[in-house]
Amino acid sequence: MERVKWFPGHMAKARRVVTEYLKYVDVVLEVLDARAPYASRNPEIDGLLGSRPRLVILNKADLADPRLTEAWAKLLRSQGWSAGPVNSQNGEGVRAIVQAAHALAGPDLKRALATGGEGRRPWRRLSLMVVGIPNVGKSSLINRLGDRGRGSRNLAAVPERDDGGPKYGRPGRTYQQKLVRTGALPGVTRGHQWIQVGKYLRLLDLPGILWPRLEDPHVQETLAFVGAIREETYDAERLAGRLLAVMAEVRPGVLTDRYGLAAAPVAREETLTRLAEVKRCLLDNGRPDLYRAAVMVLTDFREGRLGRISLEDPAEYGRFFAPRAD
Ligand SMILES: Nc1nc2c(ncn2[C@@H]2O[C@H](COP(=O)(O)OP(=O)(O)O)[C@@H](O)[C@H]2O)c(=O)[nH]1
Ligand SMILES: [Mg+2]
Known part of the structure; x- marks a missing residue:
């Protein structure tokens, strides 16, 4: 895995990309590592996403202690967030994401359809963007969400411009392989485009790569344990x-x-x-x-051979998560 090195320029670009594309999506999926939700979180995320509806994904739940993952989900929910465990490798929890995202976006989507506002069109249905630090499983999740529409006539990959926003898919083509590369090169994305999944869902193929809390030694160590930071640096x-x-x-x-x-x-x-x-x-x-x-x-x-082990207990690290502002 290539470690993404964060310089002020990269951070500025990441911020810009997320804020620029935020207006095109109804719901943001914030992907965290269930074993270490605090360490795997971008420190500026609340400011970056503002009041845009958000789902907090506790990914790699298959590797985490289920008792602590449940405690994390409970804590986040008590703070007004939608949150739940997901395994992006086998797709467990992915259906729940789609349902929760529809529920979250409900009022917004209705308004958009009524007013035609913000350049939204009825056919767009639900638009999602996935954000998170490198290696938390953004690409895997996008692939899993994409699986849901595989075989559908509406699945599409061909980019086309519309209202100045990112490209969107045109029906008529089906995917033969994985939608998005996983693993090898975090930080590398192909051209921005929409992935249309079935009739009612589309994903921005632009995993928002954000940086971790770099200055915190606990974070560095924890991310090194889980393999999100290249071990040669340690x-x-x-x-x-x-x-x-x-x-x-x-x-x-x-x-x-x-x-x-x-x-x-x-x-x-x-x-x-x-x-x-x-x-x-x-x-x-x-x-x-x-x-x-x-x-x-x-x-x-x-690889989980030592068992399902979490490295952060919400009793200790939960206090760093702020309640939903609105
Ligand atoms: N066990 C497990 N591994 C996962 C899960 N999601 C992703 N991975 C693995 O984590 C690594 C990084 O995933 P990737 O999707 O490339 O992360 P990204 O950098 O955020 O796009 C890959 O080896 C994936 O196979 C999950 O839910 N469970
Ligand atoms: Mg990726």
Whole structure:
């Protein structure tokens, strides 16, 4: 994964893109990582999106602790947000997004149809935009939403200009492959265009890439754990050591269950060494290969092999989420 490096110029451009296209959409989908909603959130999001209807997506819910994800959703809802867990890999929760978005956009859409206002046209139906920091699953979600319309006559991909806004799809063409690239290159989007999904939904093919709370060490570490920040920018052994320490705290049994490490507490610095020995990650000279052990732990965590583990409890991090303003 390519880490998106944020410079003031990039931030200004990201802000501009989101605010410029905001007026063309009815509802914004703000994608967060369910394992770390605070770390994976753009710090300026409330100011950027203003009062535009928004759904907060707790994505990668399959990797997160369901109890904490539910607690996050509850907290957000109590603050006036629509929020829920989603798995953009298998599509769980995606149908609920569409229903919730329709419900949220209801009054706005009716007004638009009545007045013809804001350049909206009846055929547009519901227009959505997806925003979030790199690697939270924006492209995967767009693909999943797109799946809903696959096979429909109305599915379209050919761009065309209309009222000066972004291009929109013309019916008549169906997608053969994934709609949007996922994984490899966050930050890279093709030309802006609408993806028409069925009759009633269209998506802006312009994942709004926003930056995380870069100055916060907890955020940096947490995003490195989940793999949203390239690990070369960190020391893998240090990072894995930290992850093991966090695991020992939030899910003590995991090191025993997965790696057969003795239940007796092990000094932090020694855990990775022990792990390398137990898993036979050894160098030619027989000494423990700490780098290999580190990569194993990080990969196991990221792929959910250590279990469904969340890194932020709303009891601690929920206070950073402001209630809906209007
Ligand atoms: N397990 C799991 N993986 C996901 C989910 N959504 C996305 N991913 C994976 O996360 C990585 C980044 O996803 P991508 O859609 O490219 O993120 P983007 O940078 O926000 O567009 C990819 O490897 C996806 O397969 C999810 O809900 N669950
Ligand atoms: Mg993407």
